[in-house]
Amino acid sequence: MNEALTPPEAQRAPSRSAGMPAGHRSGLSDRAVAWLFVAPTIALLLAINIFPLLWNIYLSFTNYKANAPHRPLRWLGLRNYERVLSNEDIWSSMQVTAHFVFWSILLQVLLGFSLAWLLNRRFRGSAFWTTVIVIPMMLSPAVVGVFWSYLFQPQAGIFNYIVNFFHDFGKFTMIGDPDLAPWAIVLVDTWMWTPFVMLICLAGLRAIPEYLYEAAEVDGASSWRQFWTITVPLVLPFLMLAVLFRAIENFKMFDMVVELTSGGPGSATELASIYLKREAFEKWRTGYSAALAVILFVTVFGVANIYVKLLNRVKQR
């Protein structure tokens, strides 16, 4: 380690042995460095995130349409927000989103945790199989959507083929049936992201110190009891974090579902983002969709805030 610390001759401070206090060295001061290091990031985030957000908020009060920029701009006050909140299509879209988020996370948590639990047994070759399981989450969600639409084809796709192999359900269409399509998107998302939850739970499981279990064993606790009093509470913060990440991502979900079902059939899988895209980039109702975007953001932000406070409390326990 110490070889790396040989100071360059040319930059030797005036009195090396006297232990000069900071600030008397040559070079930039700490404050300058701090500014230099943080400024570009903050500037970029302001430009790409904050300024557009403010612009979005401004637009949400107008009747601006991005495909008719020369139309006279009218101030609408809260009219766009009223419209958004009273629009039953939007509520149905939020319902679809809630169904998707709830079920996909539930399945991913159950599966992910179970897989992590099993992987924690540490058997031979577990690293290899872990890598295999992890590959789906490396793919582009849009590309995943399109090739699952191929797999779900009732005639040429292997999904029906394999399912009918076990029990003949006849000719069903996962993505063409308004009752099945919402489950199709849950299934594909679970396939993709269970490994993510699994990895986080695995980290959590591995972080549990062994002496806790040994102590419990000495006390004569059964493995069932150990599981509930040691494992679960200590993995819970990790699990909650995984849920937070996944919930935020799935609330924003767009690519995979657009390529898989186009939000159809009808509007059976029209998630909030898909609805937003249609309003903003197909109908070009910029002001209206800006209002919706603001509402969506405030919702996520608010819920995430509450959740993170909850998570911090769980961590401290």
Place this chain on the structure above:
Amino acid sequence: MTAADRPRSIVEPRPFSRRLAAVVIVVYALVSAIPLLWIVATSFKTPEDAIAYPPKVFFTPSLEGYVNLFTARTRQTPEYLASLPPPETWYEELVRKRHMVITGPSRFAGRYLNSVIIGFGSTFFAVFLGTLAAYAFSRFRIPLADDLLFFILSTRMFPPVAVAIPIYLMYRKLGLTDSHLGMIILYTAVNLSLSVWLLKGFIDEIPKEYEEAAMVDGYTRLQAFRKVVLPQAAAGIAATAIFCLIFAWNEYAFALLLTSGLAQTAPPFIPNIIGEGGLDWPAVAAGTTLFLLPVMIFTIILRRHLLRGITFGALRR
């Protein structure tokens, strides 16, 4: 008490339960891998085999999918084909068999290259700026640090479609639509939130004493950063870089809405590869496979860093 009678603890699983765990994991891994294997297999099928009913598990492989992916072709009459000189290359021969002629390269290579440029470019900047900012947050007392950090995290909560609305307008005014620069800036900004967060976690783990010792020895803050902190943070930087790259590589919504002929990346392109009737599934599968390869190779090589990266996200907050 013999070893067999001791109350079972979760810490030392019995060989049986290990084997059971292994079986379940392997089964899950295989089932989860079937869609992927099927897609790779499809990339080697002929278009007829790809839509055969029932799906063909055994088939004669063909490189048509890959040829179709990289070439633009037109159908010609048999008379015209007979009048042409014999095909010079193996792929021209394949295409002629279908009564078609290659008219030039397809857009795929260009889109792939765009993905490389924009993906690696934005990853580089996100990691570079992120490391600087993370270091500053870690070592210096920045005013409102916690709020700033939460603000940085919250930028990840916007649905991309919502962010795209004002960015679209902004880029239109600045002439940045459909430009590599515009997309690199955007992806860098989006990745910054993740990279600052992750890197702060990694840098927090590096004891301050090392650089303080260096500075006492006469290094400036910047030199200490460069020579002491960076090498130790290398693993964390690698993990962060992987995540940033995966996001930028796989991103779809911004690419769809903000790019067109010049800067479009592969994800919006692949689901739209049309053959003679419908999507050219072997070509789509070929594009998927080729697009997946770099990320998969990265993941396999750097899988240990990946685990650390995810867990650091978990342990931090």
Place this chain on the structure above:
Amino acid sequence: MRRTSMTAIVVALGLTAGTAHAESLTLCWAAWDPANALTELSKDFTAETGIEMKYEFVPWTSFADRFLNELNSQGKLCDLMIGDSQWLGLAAENGHYVKLNDFFEKEGIDINDFLPATVYNYSTWPKGTPNYWALPAMGDALAWVYRKDWFERPEIREAFKKEYGRELEPPKTWSELIEIAKFFTGREIDGKVRYGVAIYTERGSEGITMGVTSALYPWGFRYQDPDKPYHMEGYVNSPEAVEALEAYKELYECCTPPGHSDAYMVANLDAYKSGQVAMQMNWFAFFPGILKDEQVGKVSGFFVNPRQNEEASVLGGQGISVVSYSDKKDLALQYIKWFARPEVQKKWWALGGYSCHRAVLEDPEFPKTAPFAADFLKAMSHVRDFWQEPEYAELLQAMQRRIHDYVVADKGTAKEALDKLIQDWTEIFEDAGKL
């Protein structure tokens, strides 16, 4: 740091690569058979003028999205655009297309050389006024293809006659169409179960609207009160409209192959070519390709959209326009001048493009040039189009949603769907200040 310089070099190379060329034009259209024909045809243009033609073809399902986005971002990718007929309103009012009146006058191009229906639909905005924003390029309408060979088999003809009491012929009315579709559905022919029809049900862009209007129009559907523009109550949800919509849903539920819930042009082609269905609805644009197909070319027949209460077909087709953001408007206009020539139009038809020029269409030999030529003329004589208003995209999206919800996703009744549609459309017109 090496990565930045590498990136910079690659980016610089990429950006400069485009500038060192001979003259070239980029034409933007949809990726389908006629586009290939146009590529072939345009080789003559390059031979004559030395201007290289480059193309940006996008599949229909993303065509409107991609190119409307392009126009709205004032992109310079396209010099020439063969945009959909419904874009005329928004393109004209937002300044996306170059107005061609002066150019036509200067070059002596007489717009009346083109079929009046095509001029009205593909070129003028406001509708019917002498303001030309495009040259009619591709005439098109929705029609039907059927398996002539199955229709001619004695055992099938007998079975049909027994069941319906009349001969098995291409249907003259929609009711007949539905009967024939039901007849073929579930019937085993050559060892495989077949289905009646492949119809449009696509949700994402415009599929199901195009499909359903091919039923609505023959039933007598009207978009609005002829005396009171934009007043739709009683017209959009008239009893005939409800009947037509219910008929379309019936056709979807009884007689389409499984999984046909998001089908547009190519899905229908697939279903037909693979022998799944006896009839398909599709654009005339595909018919030359169907005739040349190895599997079904020799056994296919065509019929125009059947009538019900009146004769009507759904209008397709596009005009070719010059994009006002292009840097090469002069070259683009040269292309248009070349394209408007009668000889070029004749070759366009011969290669598979649907010319709108009267020299081609009014030639007495025209109906004999292809099995579907006569049907095409008939269709063009009674075509009707969707709204071409500047708000067309919103109007279309609303209809896509309501119709797909009812026909495919089983929500509510036909009348409710149409009532909701009127609500949506009224809101759109109010926003636009038209109501």
